[in-house]
Amino acid sequence: MDSRPLRLIAANPVDALARVVEALLVVATAPLSVAEIAEAAADDPERVETALGLLGERYRDGRSGIVLERVAGGYALRAAREAAEACARLFERPVERGLSQAALETVAIVAYLGPVSRPEIARIRGVSADSAVASLVERGLIAEAGREAGPGGAVRYRVTALFERVFGLESLAALPRLDDLGDGTEAIRERLHAVAEARAS
Amino acid sequence: MPSTVRDLELDLDAFEGPFDLLLTLLLKDALEPAEIDMAAIVVSFVERLAARDELDLDACGEFLVLFSALLELKARGLFPDEAAELAELEPEEAAEELARRLAEYRRMKEAAAWLVDRLAGERDRFFRLGPAPLQPQPERQLAPQAPAALAEALRGLAAEPPKVSLAHMALRFPPVSQFVARFRALLSRRRLFDFDVEVSALSRVEQAVAFLALLELRKAGEVALSQAAPFAPIRVARAGAARAREAGAAHDEERTPQWTAARSA
Numbered sequence: 001m002d003s004r005p006l007r008l009i010a011a012n013p014v015d016a017l018a019r020v021v022e023a024l025l026v027v028a029t030a031p032l033s034v035a036e037i038a039e040a041a042a043d044d045p046e047r048v049e050t051a052l053g054l055l056g057e058r059y060r061d062g063r064s065g066i067v068l069e070r071v072a073g074g075y076a077l078r079a080a081r082e083a084a085e086a087c088a089r090l091f092e093r094p095v096e097r098g099l100s101q102a103a104l105e106t107v108a109i110v111a112y113l114g115p116v117s118r119p120e121i122a123r124i125r126g127v128s129a130d131s132a133v134a135s136l137v138e139r140g141l142i143a144e145a146g147r148e149a150g151p152g153g154a155v156r157y158r159v160t161a162l163f164e165r166v167f168g169l170e171s172l173a174a175l176p177r178l179d180d181l182g183d184g185t186e187a188i189r190e191r192l193h194a195v196a197e198a199r200a201s
Numbered sequence: 202m203p204s205t206v207r208d209l210e211l212d213l214d215a216f217e218g219p220f221d222l223l224l225t226l227l228l229k230d231a232l233e234p235a236e237i238d239m240a241a242i243v244v245s246f247v248e249r250l251a252a253r254d255e256l257d258l259d260a261c262g263e264f265l266v267l268f269s270a271l272l273e274l275k276a277r278g279l280f281p282d283e284a285a286e287l288a289e290l291e292p293e294e295a296a297e298e299l300a301r302r303l304a305e306y307r308r309m310k311e312a313a314a315w316l317v318d319r320l321a322g323e324r325d326r327f328f329r330l331g332p333a334p335l336q337p338q339p340e341r342q343l344a345p346q347a348p349a350a351l352a353e354a355l356r357g358l359a360a361e362p363p364k365v366s367l368a369h370m371a372l373r374f375p376p377v378s379q380f381v382a383r384f385r386a387l388l389s390r391r392r393l394f395d396f397d398v399e400v401s402a403l404s405r406v407e408q409a410v411a412f413l414a415l416l417e418l419r420k421a422g423e424v425a426l427s428q429a430a431p432f433a434p435i436r437v438a439r440a441g442a443a444r445a446r447e448a449g450a451a452h453d454e455e456r457t458p459q460w461t462a463a464r465s466a
Contacts, residue, residue, distance in 0.1 A: 029329050076328060084325030093327070096320055101313065108312035124305055162330075167316060168323040181311035187304075 017043055018051040025055075030161055031074030072164035073171050095139050095166050106132040107141055107159065112178055115145040115156035133157065141166065206263045209249060213241050224267065227274060234275035242268065375407055380414030384437070388424065393438035396426075 020041045024032060034052070038045040052068070052075055059068040065080050079087050099107075106129050109121050121129040136142040141163045147153035164171065207221035215236040216223050226232040246264050250257065387394055396415060400408045415437065418424040427436045 078326055078328035081325045084327060087327035088325075093324070095330070099320075104313040104316055105309055108309050108316055111316075112309070112312060124302070124309060126302075126306065165328065166323070167319050168326055169319075175312070176315055178308050178312070181308045181315070 014047055014051045014054065017041060017047055018054045021048060021051045022055055025068070025075060025077045028076065031072045031076040031165060033074040036074070070170050071168060072161040074161070076165065093166075095141065095162065099139075100132070100135070102127075102129075102132040103135050107136055107163065110136070110142050110157050111159045111163065111172060111175060114142075114158040116158075117148050117154035117156045119154055206246070206260050206267060209242075209246055209264075211242060211245055213238050220267070224271070227271070234271070234278045237271075237275065239268075239272060239275065242271075375410050377410055377414045377417060380411045381417055384411075384414060384418055385423070388437070388439045393436060396435040396437050398434070 020043075021037055024037055024040055032040075034045050034048050037052075038048045041048060056068050058064065059066050059077065061067050061080055062082075065083050066077050067080050069076060069078055102125070105125055106121055109124055110116055113120070113124075118129050118133055121133065133142070137144075137157075140160055142157045143160050145156050145158040147155055159172070163169075169175065207219065209220040211218060211220060211223060215238070216226070216232060220242070223232070223237070227234055227237070246268075250260070384399075387399070396412075400411045403411065415424070415426070415435070418437075419426055422440055425438045425440050427438070428434070
């Protein structure tokens, strides 16, 4: 029987390393950074990146049922989109199921302003954020990130790698610029004045 | 031991002296609550309790009440009064602040909408979920165990638990009407009497029922109740007798105005 390794990847000096990286990505349940892979494989980070390039070519959409993606500051394997229906019949994605509007606004605030405390979230939204924060923590989309300075400082929260993965973000830098969203203060001020004048007249 | 708490000697960084003096200084704003080490006060109290070698529940209760008030005072001091800050704004500044906050919220709402769209576009991405593999597993640290001690603990668990007392279920309450009749008879012989003296020989349950009877009589307008001060003896008078006394001795009201519960018939 031929015991030579299955040649999934074209002959390359980093073939052996690519197989190790592939194995690490299969057993991982969260994205792995280059540094984490290099440490686990006991190899050089630059060679790891080369190996990841090889794997990216092999596991790309349309070529395999598995896709290597760059997400949440690392690399991870996921199912190909063409298999999504079959995957959905097998299991659901419970993390984002039933996310309320309050929870979405809260996670947006944490993503943009984090680490941020509950009182600060409540100040921006104008209502208590307790249940939205608890729900997001339970889903693993946000996590505690220290406390505010000073005695009795409130717990602060940040988004997790799972948040980036669920929303398919390579990093938080992939979020749209805050300045590009919503009306500016000037526009709102003008509308406020217009309403006040309309009432006065 | 009523003085256990108030006389509690404290030796803190910001204060040295008895607990009640600390409270007085805090209430007069002579001391900043944020500077007081609350944990040190608890430690002092617990040490004092331990030194006495007996559990003084009255002192514990008093300490809890005073200490929780102190904690609230400190907590309030630690958080800025945002409403008061906003109230000081001029109308123009308030409008500016409102516009700024609305804009901030509007941006976050738009960001949430962007996330909803993003989520909809990512619905066909399936990936493996699970605990982070690189997270170190917490190790359970067990203290060294002696088999004999373990056996002793298990023996304790295996022992028959003590019987739960059901004595209180057999409590029989004397009827209220019995005390109503008794007080009526008393007032037919005398114009007034001290409730505390009349019930002093009774059990706590009987005293409670007697008090209910007293309230019934007052509700019916048959008696007038007065008390010189909180926890002072309750004086019960025939309603008519009370009215006569009120008319003849108006100056007495100055001594017991707020505690007089005489009902005008």
